[in-house]
Amino acid sequence: MKIYVCVKQIPDPNTVVSKLDPNTKRLVRSGVSLVLDPGDESTISAAIKLRDTVGNSEVVAVSMGPASAQEAMRRALAMGVDRAILVTDPALAGSDALGTARVLAAILQKESPDLVFCSTESTDGYTGMVPGGIAEFLNLPQLTFAREINVEGAKAIIKRVTLTGYQTVECPLPAVVTIASGSFEAIYPTMKGIMSAKKKPFTQLTLADLAIDPSQVGEAGAREHVATIGKAEARAAGQIIKDDGNSAQAIADFLQRYQLL
Amino acid sequence: MENLETPFDADKQLIIAEVRRFVDREVIPVAHQLEHDDNYPIELIEKLKQLGIFSATIPEAYGGLGFDFTTYVQVVEELSRGWMSLAGIVNTHVLVAYMIAAQGTEEQRQRFLPLLAEGDKRGGLCISEANAGSDVQAITMTAVRDGEDYIINGAKLWVTNGVHAGIFAVLVRTDPNAQPAHRGMSVFLVEKGTPGLTVSRTFEKLGYKGVETAELVFDAVRVPAVQLLGGSEGAGFKHAMSGLEVGRINVAARAVGLAQAAFNDAIRYAQQRATFGKPIAQHQAIQLKLADMATKIEAARLLLQKAARKKDRGERCDLEAGMAKLFASEMCQEVTLDALRIHGGFGYTKEFNVERYYRDAPFMLVGEGTSEIQRLVIARQLLEQYKI
Ligand SMILES: Cc1cc2nc3c(=O)[nH]c(=O)nc-3n(C[C@H](O)[C@H](O)[C@H](O)COP(=O)(O)OP(=O)(O)OC[C@H]3O[C@@H](n4cnc5c(N)ncnc54)[C@H](O)[C@@H]3O)c2cc1C
Numbered sequence: 001m002k003i004y005v006c007v008k009q010i011p012d013p014n015t016v017v018s019k020l021d022p023n024t025k026r027l028v029r030s031g032v033s034l035v036l037d038p039g040d041e042s043t044i045s046a047a048i049k050l051r052d053t054v055g056n057s058e059v060v061a062v063s064m065g066p067a068s069a070q071e072a073m074r075r076a077l078a079m080g081v082d083r084a085i086l087v088t089d090p091a092l093a094g095s096d097a098l099g100t101a102r103v104l105a106a107i108l109q110k111e112s113p114d115l116v117f118c119s120t121e122s123t124d125g126y127t128g129m130v131p132g133g134i135a136e137f138l139n140l141p142q143l144t145f146a147r148e149i150n151v152e153g154a155k156a157i158i159k160r161v162t163l164t165g166y167q168t169v170e171c172p173l174p175a176v177v178t179i180a181s182g183s184f185e186a187i188y189p190t191m192k193g194i195m196s197a198k199k200k201p202f203t204q205l206t207l208a209d210l211a212i213d214p215s216q217v218g219e220a221g222a223r224e225h226v227a228t229i230g231k232a233e234a235r236a237a238g239q240i241i242k243d244d245g246n247s248a249q250a251i252a253d254f255l256q257r258y259q260l261l
Numbered sequence: 262m263e264n265l266e267t268p269f270d271a272d273k274q275l276i277i278a279e280v281r282r283f284v285d286r287e288v289i290p291v292a293h294q295l296e297h298d299d300n301y302p303i304e305l306i307e308k309l310k311q312l313g314i315f316s317a318t319i320p321e322a323y324g325g326l327g328f329d330f331t332t333y334v335q336v337v338e339e340l341s342r343g344w345m346s347l348a349g350i351v352n353t354h355v356l357v358a359y360m361i362a363a364q365g366t367e368e369q370r371q372r373f374l375p376l377l378a379e380g381d382k383r384g385g386l387c388i389s390e391a392n393a394g395s396d397v398q399a400i401t402m403t404a405v406r407d408g409e410d411y412i413i414n415g416a417k418l419w420v421t422n423g424v425h426a427g428i429f430a431v432l433v434r435t436d437p438n439a440q441p442a443h444r445g446m447s448v449f450l451v452e453k454g455t456p457g458l459t460v461s462r463t464f465e466k467l468g469y470k471g472v473e474t475a476e477l478v479f480d481a482v483r484v485p486a487v488q489l490l491g492g493s494e495g496a497g498f499k500h501a502m503s504g505l506e507v508g509r510i511n512v513a514a515r516a517v518g519l520a521q522a523a524f525n526d527a528i529r530y531a532q533q534r535a536t537f538g539k540p541i542a543q544h545q546a547i548q549l550k551l552a553d554m555a556t557k558i559e560a561a562r563l564l565l566q567k568a569a570r571k572k573d574r575g576e577r578c579d580l581e582a583g584m585a586k587l588f589a590s591e592m593c594q595e596v597t598l599d600a601l602r603i604h605g606g607f608g609y610t611k612e613f614n615v616e617r618y619y620r621d622a623p624f625m626l627v628g629e630g631t632s633e634i635q636r637l638v639i640a641r642q643l644l645e646q647y648k649i
Contacts, residue, residue, distance in 0.1 A: 194279060
């Protein structure tokens with residue numbers, strides 16, 4: 001089976017305080033430390049786990065990004081991914097979710113995957129729109145918020161996280177699956193894995209290799225426009241419930257209101 | 262199709278970055294509790310095994326990763342930044358593996374190194390005895406030839422990993438009448454479970470908890486002659502001393518890592534804690550401390566790296582290893598105390614990690630040769646070099 005994982009390099013959420021550029025209205029990604037999205041670590045781990053259960057399978061990491069994204073790909077390879085494909089092209093700068101999905105779908109089209117794994121959303125942009133776009137471009141069914149994935153014959157069966165529990169959902173292969181965050185413990189690359197990462201196949205492609213018209217991607221092809229950016233509202237003071245004998249009920253009501261109960 | 266070809270150095274940087282990440286995520290959150298409970302960190306050891314830490318310095322031909330010491334010390338530094346005891350568990354393991362790789366017969370390498378590389382069988386080093394620590398030549402444990410075997414009798418004290426190690430390197434006297442005594446010494450490789458080998462007690466310690474420090478009793482332990490390190494009698498003292506060079510570099514790395522942890526906590530706390538209307542980091546007296554701490558840590562790190570590079574070149578490095586160990590361990594003691602001072606009263610409580618750092622630091626002054634002994638080693642070398 002061929003399992004593809006779409007991954008992204010992002011500003012390290014553990015060390016970088018996110019900043020928006022007031023002119024481009026985009027996240028500042030230059031001059032900061034970049035890492036493989038920690039959410040993708042867990043998605044890669046889900047793919048590796050499935051590969052090892054199913055047997056006779058491979059996991060391929062695919063990404064669109066600048067040349068520096070090689071580092072994130074190397075980390076994916078060190079974690080145990082079998083090979084990696086990165087699309088890099090100056091014309092891709094400024095791509096929105098649609099453009100990104102278009103490019104990733106074009107790679108996947110050439111590869112004929114059985115499964116495409118994506119994190120539900122990235123830890124920098126949080127749009128969560130790319131997986132749906134990929135499924136649409138490839139005309140594949142999409143399963144979302146998976147916390148457990150199994151393959152039986154030509155079917156994918158997932159446990160889909162809901163507010164109150166989970167649903168069991170299945171669909172025919174090939175399919176796109178988004179992984180619910182925190183569902184799979186991230187694997188650490190072993191020292192051996194790190195040393196062998198550089199020996200694994202790594203393919204770098206350009207738009208020309210994918211026969212994509214540059215006007216459909218990047219700044220030029222973006223359909224998403226950030227109109228304004230503003231400061232988030234300052235956090236309001238918490239509500240203090242005085243215990244007058246009914247506090248348990250008051251707390252329960254409060255939690256219910258936010259669907260936490 | 263191309264490969265992500267990079268020089269070996271880039272791999273090393275990735276490995277160190279990965280160990281750093283591992284320490285941040287897996288070690289630091291649990292170290293405090295494990296230490297205070299004095300619990301052997303079984304789960305962390307499993308994770309270290311998976312990571313490949315126990316195979317790091319073992320040559321590739323014997324199932325290891327073949328790291329040089331320059332890389333290894335940075336790994337140790339990171340582990341120690343999380344919890345010094347972890348670096349201790351790795352230390353005698355690496356020492357024993359080094360002694361076998363460097364001094365063992367081919368048969369010994371093939372038999373023991375792959376086991377050590379897997380990490381299930383870890384190494385323990387038995388040199389010191391109740392009446393022989395600094396004065397290694399005063400050991401009294403003996404091994405007497407009996408046909409194809411040797412019979413070992415005596416007791417070893419202070420054995421790090423004494424309970425959990427699977428393979429011990431044991432320094433004994435094979436010729437009690439040799440003059441000087443060191444010419445009559447040999448090292449044996451003894452597996453845990455060999456009849457007659459028992460743990461008679463473990464120590465409760467000031468710090469360096471979680472890892473056991475044990476007394477091992479050898480009561481007529483029969484060991485085949487093929488387990489005599491290097492295959493011939495009389496070279497044991499030299500073998501042990503060359504292992505100690507690695508041990509001293511390791512202790513220096515642990516001291517640097519521990520001091521770094523103390524500094525990291527101190528400089529963060531100094532910016533959070535305010536007195537007299539401003540963060541204490543804005544008081545010059547605290548700034549002077551922080552500056553001195555960081556400078557001393559960096560100096561120790563450079564000494565350490567110099568010693569490691571020399572060891573990697575296969576040169577004798579007892580002078581450099583001695584200097585690194587001496588300076589780093591004394592520095593660590595000072596820096597952890599300064600970190601405690603910067604934390605004020607809180608630093609003296611178990612609520613903060615500096616209390617642990619402060620208790621862990623003195624071990625570095627004693628293990629692998631005390632500061633006094635390092636000075637003797639250094640001075641001996643200097644007088645040799647500067648002889649008129
Ligand atoms: C927690 C722990 C773990 C250890 N793990 C191991 C292990 O795994 N394997 C192992 O073999 N050993 C181990 N050791 C032993 C350690 O190496 C010795 O404790 C150390 O070498 C000091 O020896 P000693 O305790 O006998 O002190 P002594 O040799 O009795 O020294 C006492 C004091 O006298 C000083 N002194 C001694 N000789 C001189 C001299 N000639 N000139 C000036 N001053 C001198 C010393 O510096 C020290 O201050 C461990 C020790 C500890 C505490």
